[in-house]
Amino acid sequence: MRAERKPFNPMLGETFEWSDGERGWRFVAEKVSHRPLWLAAHAEGQAGWRLSLQQSVRSKFWGKSIEFHPLGLT
Numbered sequence: 001m002r003a004e005r006k007p008f009n010p011m012l013g014e015t016f017e018w019s020d021g022e023r024g025w026r027f028v029a030e031k032v033s034h035r036p037l038w039l040a041a042h043a044e045g046q047a048g049w050r051l052s053l054q055q056s057v058r059s060k061f062w063g064k065s066i067e068f069h070p071l072g073l074t
Helices: none
Strands: 015-020 025-033 038-044 050-061 066-073
Touching: none
Parallel strands: none
Antiparallel strands: 015 025, 025 038, 038 050, 050 066
């Protein structure tokens, strides 16, 4: 399985789309920028809910540990 070897790393502008006809769910995501890394996604369901996000992460390596600070809107 791919997830065991390497995480999914999309190319710039590559769009991922998934829909489930039985549940009425739809999800679209795209890599907007490579440096700095920005991802955008939108999901919606037949029950009327919606989720939109624009995310990036700032990281700092401290030698023995690492800090992640999420940036963006959800």
